[in-house]
Amino acid sequence: MKSAVAATAAIRNRLISATEMTEFFLENIETANPEISAIREVLQEQALDKARSIDDRIARSQPIGALAGLPVVVKENCDTAGATCSAGLAFHHENRPESDAAISSLLRKADAIILGVSVCDPGAFSTRTPDVTHPLNPDLTVGGSSGGSAAALACDMCLGAIGTDTGGSIRIPSACCGTVGLKPTFGGLPMDGIFPLVPSLDHVGPMAKSVGDTQLLWSALSRQQTPSNSTAPGCVGFDPRWLAEADDDVANAVLGVLDRIGSSGIEVREIELPGLDDVAWAHGTIFIVEALRYHMSEHGEFRGQYPDIAQDWFKVAETTPDEEYRQAVSSRRDYTRQVNDHLQSVDFIVSPTLLVREIDKLADAIRVGNRDLDFTMAMVRATSLFDHTGHPALALPVSADSNPLPPSLQLIGKNGGEAGLLQFGQWIEANVI
16 A cells, blocks of 8 residues: 555545554564664554554444544654654653653544654754665665654655654655655644754644645644645746756756646746855754753753754854844844745745755765755755745655656745645646656
Protein backbone atom coordinates (compact mmCIF):
# COMPACT_ATOMS: atom_id res chain seq x y z
CA MET A 1 0.00 0.00 0.00
CA LYS A 2 1.67 3.22 -1.20
CA SER A 3 -1.01 5.85 -0.57
CA ALA A 4 -2.55 7.14 2.64
CA VAL A 5 -5.73 8.03 0.78
CA ALA A 6 -6.00 4.52 -0.68
CA ALA A 7 -5.12 2.86 2.64
CA THR A 8 -7.79 4.65 4.66
CA ALA A 9 -10.36 4.00 1.92
CA ALA A 10 -9.46 0.30 1.86
CA ILE A 11 -9.90 0.04 5.63
CA ARG A 12 -13.16 1.98 5.57
CA ASN A 13 -14.48 -0.28 2.78
CA ARG A 14 -13.32 -3.44 4.62
CA LEU A 15 -10.90 -4.46 1.86
CA ILE A 16 -8.18 -4.81 4.47
CA SER A 17 -8.31 -4.64 8.25
CA ALA A 18 -6.52 -2.02 10.30
CA THR A 19 -4.74 -4.87 12.06
CA GLU A 20 -3.43 -6.28 8.77
CA MET A 21 -2.30 -2.82 7.68
CA THR A 22 -0.52 -2.24 10.98
CA GLU A 23 1.20 -5.61 10.92
CA PHE A 24 2.42 -4.94 7.38
CA PHE A 25 4.09 -1.68 8.31
CA LEU A 26 5.49 -3.02 11.57
CA GLU A 27 7.15 -5.74 9.48
CA ASN A 28 8.53 -3.06 7.13
CA ILE A 29 10.03 -1.25 10.12
CA GLU A 30 11.54 -4.48 11.43
CA THR A 31 13.16 -5.07 8.04
CA ALA A 32 14.31 -1.57 7.10
CA ASN A 33 14.96 0.28 10.35
CA PRO A 34 18.14 -1.57 11.40
CA GLU A 35 19.84 -0.09 8.32
CA ILE A 36 18.05 3.28 8.06
CA SER A 37 17.65 4.09 11.79
CA ALA A 38 14.70 6.41 11.15
CA ILE A 39 12.57 5.18 14.07
CA ARG A 40 13.85 5.71 17.59
CA GLU A 41 11.25 3.57 19.34
CA VAL A 42 8.53 1.29 17.97
CA LEU A 43 5.17 1.19 19.78
CA GLN A 44 4.14 -2.25 18.55
CA GLU A 45 1.65 -3.34 21.20
CA GLN A 46 0.08 0.09 21.44
CA ALA A 47 -0.32 0.22 17.65
CA LEU A 48 -1.85 -3.26 17.44
CA ASP A 49 -4.28 -2.51 20.28
CA LYS A 50 -5.43 0.62 18.45
CA ALA A 51 -5.81 -1.30 15.19
CA ARG A 52 -7.92 -4.00 16.83
CA SER A 53 -10.12 -1.30 18.38
CA ILE A 54 -10.70 0.26 14.95
CA ASP A 55 -11.53 -3.12 13.43
CA ASP A 56 -14.02 -3.80 16.21
CA ARG A 57 -15.78 -0.47 15.63
CA ILE A 58 -15.90 -1.09 11.87
CA ALA A 59 -17.40 -4.53 12.49
CA ARG A 60 -20.06 -2.92 14.69
CA SER A 61 -20.71 -0.17 12.09
CA GLN A 62 -19.63 2.44 14.65
CA PRO A 63 -18.06 5.78 13.67
CA ILE A 64 -14.35 5.89 12.89
CA GLY A 65 -12.02 8.84 12.40
CA ALA A 66 -10.83 10.34 9.13
CA LEU A 67 -7.41 8.69 9.50
CA ALA A 68 -8.70 5.34 10.71
CA GLY A 69 -5.97 2.73 10.42
CA LEU A 70 -3.39 5.09 8.88
CA PRO A 71 0.15 4.07 10.00
CA VAL A 72 2.09 7.17 11.10
CA VAL A 73 5.23 8.15 13.00
CA VAL A 74 5.72 11.20 15.21
CA LYS A 75 8.94 13.16 15.60
CA GLU A 76 10.60 12.45 18.92
CA ASN A 77 10.40 16.07 20.12
CA CYS A 78 6.59 15.69 20.30
CA ASP A 79 5.29 14.06 23.49
CA THR A 80 3.73 10.72 22.61
CA ALA A 81 2.40 8.65 25.47
CA GLY A 82 4.21 5.35 25.91
CA ALA A 83 7.39 6.42 24.11
CA THR A 84 10.64 8.08 25.12
CA CYS A 85 10.43 11.59 23.65
CA SER A 86 13.86 13.05 24.25
CA ALA A 87 14.05 15.47 21.31
CA GLY A 88 17.39 13.76 20.77
CA LEU A 89 18.88 15.45 23.85
CA ALA A 90 20.85 13.54 26.45
CA PHE A 91 19.46 15.51 29.39
CA HIS A 92 15.89 14.85 28.20
CA HIS A 93 16.34 11.10 27.71
CA GLU A 94 14.09 10.12 30.61
CA ASN A 95 11.07 11.97 29.23
CA ARG A 96 8.40 9.28 28.92
CA PRO A 97 5.22 11.35 28.92
CA GLU A 98 1.99 9.95 30.32
CA SER A 99 -0.05 12.23 28.08
CA ASP A 100 0.23 13.24 24.45
CA ALA A 101 1.29 16.47 22.87
CA ALA A 102 -1.69 18.14 21.22
CA ILE A 103 -0.56 16.95 17.78
CA SER A 104 -0.27 13.31 18.90
CA SER A 105 -3.67 13.60 20.55
CA LEU A 106 -5.18 14.91 17.30
CA LEU A 107 -3.75 11.93 15.43
CA ARG A 108 -5.27 9.50 17.92
CA LYS A 109 -8.65 11.25 17.86
CA ALA A 110 -8.64 10.88 14.06
CA ASP A 111 -7.87 7.15 14.61
CA ALA A 112 -4.40 7.21 13.06
CA ILE A 113 -2.14 4.45 14.35
CA ILE A 114 1.11 5.74 15.83
CA LEU A 115 3.74 3.12 15.03
CA GLY A 116 6.58 4.88 16.85
CA VAL A 117 8.64 8.03 17.25
CA SER A 118 11.09 9.16 14.58
CA VAL A 119 14.66 10.37 15.00
CA CYS A 120 15.46 14.09 14.90
CA ASP A 121 18.62 16.17 15.19
CA PRO A 122 19.45 16.75 18.88
CA GLY A 123 17.15 19.49 20.07
CA ALA A 124 16.12 20.03 16.40
CA PHE A 125 19.04 22.47 16.09
CA SER A 126 20.50 21.16 12.84
CA THR A 127 19.48 20.11 9.34
CA ARG A 128 21.26 16.81 8.68
CA THR A 129 19.98 14.16 11.19
CA PRO A 130 23.29 12.26 10.99
CA ASP A 131 22.02 9.17 12.82
CA VAL A 132 19.63 8.42 9.93
CA THR A 133 20.85 6.78 6.70
CA HIS A 134 19.48 8.03 3.40
CA PRO A 135 17.36 5.29 1.77
CA LEU A 136 18.83 5.95 -1.71
CA ASN A 137 22.45 6.81 -0.97
CA PRO A 138 24.17 6.52 2.43
CA ASP A 139 26.53 9.36 1.53
CA LEU A 140 23.67 11.85 1.26
CA THR A 141 21.94 13.72 4.07
CA VAL A 142 18.29 13.04 4.79
CA GLY A 143 18.02 16.65 5.93
CA GLY A 144 16.66 17.77 9.22
CA SER A 145 15.66 18.20 11.75
CA SER A 146 12.70 15.96 10.82
CA GLY A 147 15.01 13.62 8.95
CA GLY A 148 13.70 10.46 10.60
CA SER A 149 10.13 11.25 9.57
CA ALA A 150 11.07 11.86 5.93
CA ALA A 151 13.31 8.79 5.70
CA ALA A 152 10.62 6.59 7.27
CA LEU A 153 8.19 7.74 4.58
CA ALA A 154 10.72 7.29 1.79
CA CYS A 155 11.38 3.63 2.65
CA ASP A 156 7.76 2.65 3.38
CA MET A 157 7.89 2.41 7.16
CA CYS A 158 4.72 4.52 7.36
CA LEU A 159 2.22 6.45 5.22
CA GLY A 160 2.18 9.67 7.23
CA ALA A 161 4.46 11.50 9.63
CA ILE A 162 4.71 14.54 11.85
CA GLY A 163 7.60 16.98 11.68
CA THR A 164 8.45 20.37 13.15
CA ASP A 165 9.80 23.37 11.27
CA THR A 166 11.71 26.37 12.67
CA GLY A 167 13.84 27.27 9.64
CA GLY A 168 12.74 24.59 7.17
CA SER A 169 12.84 21.34 9.13
CA ILE A 170 9.70 19.84 7.56
CA ARG A 171 10.41 21.02 4.02
CA ILE A 172 14.18 20.37 3.92
CA PRO A 173 14.05 16.64 4.77
CA SER A 174 11.07 16.28 2.44
CA ALA A 175 13.24 17.74 -0.33
CA CYS A 176 16.19 15.55 0.60
CA CYS A 177 14.11 12.35 0.58
CA GLY A 178 11.75 13.03 -2.32
CA THR A 179 8.63 13.30 -0.16
CA VAL A 180 6.07 16.02 0.63
CA GLY A 181 5.85 18.28 3.67
CA LEU A 182 3.60 21.12 4.78
CA LYS A 183 4.66 23.89 7.14
CA PRO A 184 1.31 25.37 8.11
CA THR A 185 0.53 28.97 8.93
CA PHE A 186 2.21 29.95 12.21
CA GLY A 187 -0.11 28.69 14.96
CA GLY A 188 -2.13 26.64 12.48
CA LEU A 189 -1.58 23.49 14.53
CA PRO A 190 -0.97 23.50 18.31
CA MET A 191 2.57 23.29 19.69
CA ASP A 192 1.53 22.17 23.19
CA GLY A 193 3.69 19.27 24.39
CA ILE A 194 6.45 19.82 21.81
CA PHE A 195 9.98 20.56 23.01
CA PRO A 196 10.59 24.15 21.83
CA LEU A 197 13.51 25.29 19.70
CA VAL A 198 12.71 28.96 19.03
CA PRO A 199 9.11 29.55 20.11
CA SER A 200 8.52 32.54 17.83
CA LEU A 201 9.43 30.40 14.80
CA ASP A 202 8.32 26.87 15.74
CA HIS A 203 5.69 25.13 13.59
CA VAL A 204 4.38 21.55 13.49
CA GLY A 205 2.89 19.90 10.43
CA PRO A 206 2.20 16.80 8.34
CA MET A 207 4.53 14.93 6.02
CA ALA A 208 3.53 12.27 3.49
CA LYS A 209 4.38 10.59 0.18
CA SER A 210 2.12 12.76 -1.99
CA VAL A 211 0.28 16.06 -1.82
CA GLY A 212 -3.05 14.24 -1.69
CA ASP A 213 -1.90 12.25 1.33
CA THR A 214 -0.64 15.43 2.98
CA GLN A 215 -4.03 17.04 2.37
CA LEU A 216 -5.73 14.08 4.07
CA LEU A 217 -3.55 14.53 7.15
CA TRP A 218 -3.96 18.31 7.18
CA SER A 219 -7.75 18.12 6.92
CA ALA A 220 -7.96 15.66 9.81
CA LEU A 221 -5.49 17.51 12.05
CA SER A 222 -6.83 21.00 11.39
CA ARG A 223 -10.45 19.84 11.20
CA GLN A 224 -10.86 22.03 8.14
CA GLN A 225 -12.99 20.77 5.31
CA THR A 226 -11.51 20.86 1.83
CA PRO A 227 -13.62 23.11 -0.42
CA SER A 228 -15.69 21.04 -2.83
CA ASN A 229 -15.48 23.68 -5.56
CA SER A 230 -11.99 24.89 -6.34
CA THR A 231 -10.88 27.31 -9.01
CA ALA A 232 -7.49 27.44 -10.66
CA PRO A 233 -5.27 30.28 -9.47
CA GLY A 234 -5.17 33.35 -11.66
CA CYS A 235 -1.53 34.22 -11.06
CA VAL A 236 1.62 32.85 -9.43
CA GLY A 237 4.78 34.77 -8.69
CA PHE A 238 8.47 33.93 -8.47
CA ASP A 239 11.70 35.81 -7.81
CA PRO A 240 14.29 35.10 -10.53
CA ARG A 241 17.07 36.16 -8.13
CA TRP A 242 16.28 33.16 -5.93
CA LEU A 243 16.53 30.86 -8.93
CA ALA A 244 19.84 32.46 -9.97
CA GLU A 245 21.48 30.98 -6.85
CA ALA A 246 20.15 27.47 -7.46
CA ASP A 247 22.07 24.71 -9.21
CA ASP A 248 21.13 24.39 -12.88
CA ASP A 249 19.12 21.19 -12.41
CA VAL A 250 17.08 22.74 -9.61
CA ALA A 251 16.52 26.03 -11.43
CA ASN A 252 15.58 24.24 -14.65
CA ALA A 253 13.08 22.04 -12.81
CA VAL A 254 11.37 25.06 -11.24
CA LEU A 255 11.39 26.99 -14.52
CA GLY A 256 9.92 23.94 -16.24
CA VAL A 257 7.06 23.89 -13.74
CA LEU A 258 6.49 27.62 -14.21
CA ASP A 259 6.46 27.17 -17.98
CA ARG A 260 3.83 24.46 -17.77
CA ILE A 261 1.78 26.52 -15.31
CA GLY A 262 1.89 29.40 -17.76
CA SER A 263 0.94 27.13 -20.66
CA SER A 264 -2.22 26.16 -18.77
CA GLY A 265 -3.44 29.75 -18.82
CA ILE A 266 -2.29 30.80 -15.36
CA GLU A 267 -0.33 34.06 -15.35
CA VAL A 268 3.27 33.75 -14.15
CA ARG A 269 4.66 37.02 -12.82
CA GLU A 270 8.12 38.06 -11.60
CA ILE A 271 8.13 39.49 -8.08
CA GLU A 272 10.85 40.69 -5.74
CA LEU A 273 11.17 38.80 -2.47
CA PRO A 274 13.61 39.81 0.27
CA GLY A 275 17.19 39.12 -0.77
CA LEU A 276 18.51 35.74 0.32
CA ASP A 277 21.57 37.23 2.05
CA ASP A 278 19.33 39.62 3.98
CA VAL A 279 17.01 36.81 5.01
CA ALA A 280 19.95 34.66 6.11
CA TRP A 281 21.28 37.48 8.32
CA ALA A 282 17.92 38.18 9.94
CA HIS A 283 17.11 34.51 10.43
CA GLY A 284 20.50 33.69 11.92
CA THR A 285 20.40 36.65 14.30
CA ILE A 286 16.87 36.04 15.58
CA PHE A 287 17.38 32.28 15.77
CA ILE A 288 20.53 32.28 17.87
CA VAL A 289 19.50 35.12 20.20
CA GLU A 290 16.05 33.72 20.93
CA ALA A 291 17.38 30.16 21.21
CA LEU A 292 19.94 31.31 23.80
CA ARG A 293 17.30 33.19 25.77
CA TYR A 294 14.82 30.32 25.84
CA HIS A 295 17.15 27.39 26.43
CA MET A 296 19.32 29.06 29.04
CA SER A 297 16.21 30.25 30.86
CA GLU A 298 14.58 26.81 30.85
CA HIS A 299 17.53 24.38 30.72
CA GLY A 300 20.64 26.43 31.46
CA GLU A 301 22.02 23.87 33.88
CA PHE A 302 22.33 21.44 30.97
CA ARG A 303 24.19 23.78 28.63
CA GLY A 304 27.16 21.43 28.34
CA GLN A 305 24.86 18.64 27.13
CA TYR A 306 23.50 20.54 24.15
CA PRO A 307 24.88 19.56 20.72
CA ASP A 308 28.07 21.28 19.58
CA ILE A 309 26.24 23.34 16.97
CA ALA A 310 23.93 24.78 19.64
CA GLN A 311 26.80 25.56 22.00
CA ASP A 312 28.66 27.36 19.19
CA TRP A 313 25.57 29.43 18.39
CA PHE A 314 25.00 30.24 22.06
CA LYS A 315 28.51 31.72 22.21
CA VAL A 316 27.85 33.88 19.15
CA ALA A 317 24.49 35.00 20.56
CA GLU A 318 26.13 36.14 23.78
CA THR A 319 28.24 38.63 21.80
CA THR A 320 25.42 39.78 19.50
CA PRO A 321 24.51 43.44 20.26
CA ASP A 322 20.90 44.07 21.30
CA GLU A 323 20.62 46.65 18.53
CA GLU A 324 21.50 44.01 15.93
CA TYR A 325 18.75 41.75 17.24
CA ARG A 326 16.25 44.64 17.16
CA GLN A 327 17.23 45.39 13.57
CA ALA A 328 16.64 41.76 12.63
CA VAL A 329 13.19 41.80 14.25
CA SER A 330 12.38 45.02 12.37
CA SER A 331 13.49 43.34 9.14
CA ARG A 332 11.18 40.42 9.92
CA ARG A 333 8.24 42.81 10.10
CA ASP A 334 9.27 44.35 6.78
CA TYR A 335 9.60 40.92 5.16
CA THR A 336 6.16 39.90 6.40
CA ARG A 337 4.58 43.02 4.91
CA GLN A 338 6.44 42.42 1.66
CA VAL A 339 5.23 38.82 1.31
CA ASN A 340 1.68 39.81 2.31
CA ASP A 341 1.69 42.54 -0.33
CA HIS A 342 2.78 40.09 -3.03
CA LEU A 343 0.05 37.65 -2.01
CA GLN A 344 -2.51 40.36 -2.69
CA SER A 345 -1.54 40.37 -6.38
CA VAL A 346 -0.54 36.71 -6.87
CA ASP A 347 -2.30 33.63 -5.53
CA PHE A 348 0.86 31.66 -4.74
CA ILE A 349 4.61 32.14 -4.68
CA VAL A 350 6.89 29.52 -6.23
CA SER A 351 10.53 28.88 -5.34
CA PRO A 352 12.97 26.00 -4.90
CA THR A 353 12.88 24.27 -1.51
CA LEU A 354 16.62 23.56 -1.60
CA LEU A 355 19.03 25.34 -3.93
CA VAL A 356 21.16 22.18 -4.27
CA ARG A 357 19.72 18.72 -4.93
CA GLU A 358 22.14 16.12 -3.55
CA ILE A 359 24.03 17.06 -0.39
CA ASP A 360 26.82 15.15 1.37
CA LYS A 361 25.72 14.29 4.90
CA LEU A 362 29.22 14.99 6.29
CA ALA A 363 29.81 18.28 4.48
CA ASP A 364 30.86 21.29 6.54
CA ALA A 365 29.87 23.67 3.74
CA ILE A 366 27.64 23.61 0.66
CA ARG A 367 28.47 25.27 -2.65
CA VAL A 368 25.60 27.66 -3.43
CA GLY A 369 26.07 29.66 -6.59
CA ASN A 370 29.73 30.63 -6.51
CA ARG A 371 30.13 30.57 -2.72
CA ASP A 372 30.73 27.97 -0.02
CA LEU A 373 28.16 28.50 2.73
CA ASP A 374 27.80 26.97 6.19
CA PHE A 375 25.90 23.68 5.91
CA THR A 376 22.89 24.65 8.01
CA MET A 377 22.55 28.18 6.66
CA ALA A 378 22.76 26.88 3.10
CA MET A 379 20.04 24.33 3.82
CA VAL A 380 17.59 26.89 5.24
CA ARG A 381 18.42 29.58 2.68
CA ALA A 382 15.17 29.29 0.67
CA THR A 383 12.90 28.10 3.48
CA SER A 384 13.56 30.19 6.60
CA LEU A 385 11.84 33.36 5.34
CA PHE A 386 8.42 31.76 5.69
CA ASP A 387 9.02 30.67 9.28
CA HIS A 388 9.47 34.36 10.05
CA THR A 389 6.52 35.60 8.00
CA GLY A 390 4.38 32.66 9.13
CA HIS A 391 2.92 31.86 5.70
CA PRO A 392 2.06 28.23 4.86
CA ALA A 393 4.65 26.56 2.64
CA LEU A 394 4.50 23.22 0.86
CA ALA A 395 7.48 21.21 -0.42
CA LEU A 396 6.89 18.65 -3.17
CA PRO A 397 9.20 16.76 -5.54
CA VAL A 398 9.31 17.68 -9.23
CA SER A 399 10.86 15.47 -11.86
CA ALA A 400 13.47 17.05 -14.09
CA ASP A 401 15.29 13.95 -15.35
CA SER A 402 15.77 10.27 -14.58
CA ASN A 403 17.56 10.93 -11.28
CA PRO A 404 15.66 9.03 -8.55
CA LEU A 405 16.01 12.02 -6.22
CA PRO A 406 14.16 14.91 -7.89
CA PRO A 407 14.47 18.60 -7.06
CA SER A 408 11.85 20.00 -4.72
CA LEU A 409 9.41 22.81 -5.43
CA GLN A 410 8.24 25.15 -2.66
CA LEU A 411 4.76 26.70 -2.85
CA ILE A 412 3.80 29.54 -0.51
CA GLY A 413 0.24 30.71 0.10
CA LYS A 414 -1.77 33.20 2.11
CA ASN A 415 -2.03 32.85 5.88
CA GLY A 416 -4.74 30.34 6.66
CA GLY A 417 -4.82 29.24 3.04
CA GLU A 418 -3.57 25.67 3.44
CA ALA A 419 -6.58 24.12 1.69
CA GLY A 420 -6.05 26.14 -1.47
CA LEU A 421 -2.28 25.64 -1.31
CA LEU A 422 -2.71 21.87 -1.12
CA GLN A 423 -5.25 21.89 -3.95
CA PHE A 424 -2.81 23.76 -6.17
CA GLY A 425 -0.07 21.33 -5.14
CA GLN A 426 -2.30 18.44 -6.18
CA TRP A 427 -2.99 20.15 -9.51
CA ILE A 428 0.79 20.47 -10.09
CA GLU A 429 1.28 16.85 -9.05
CA ALA A 430 -1.38 15.69 -11.52
CA ASN A 431 -0.83 18.04 -14.45
CA VAL A 432 2.76 19.23 -14.37
CA ILE A 433 5.03 16.59 -12.85
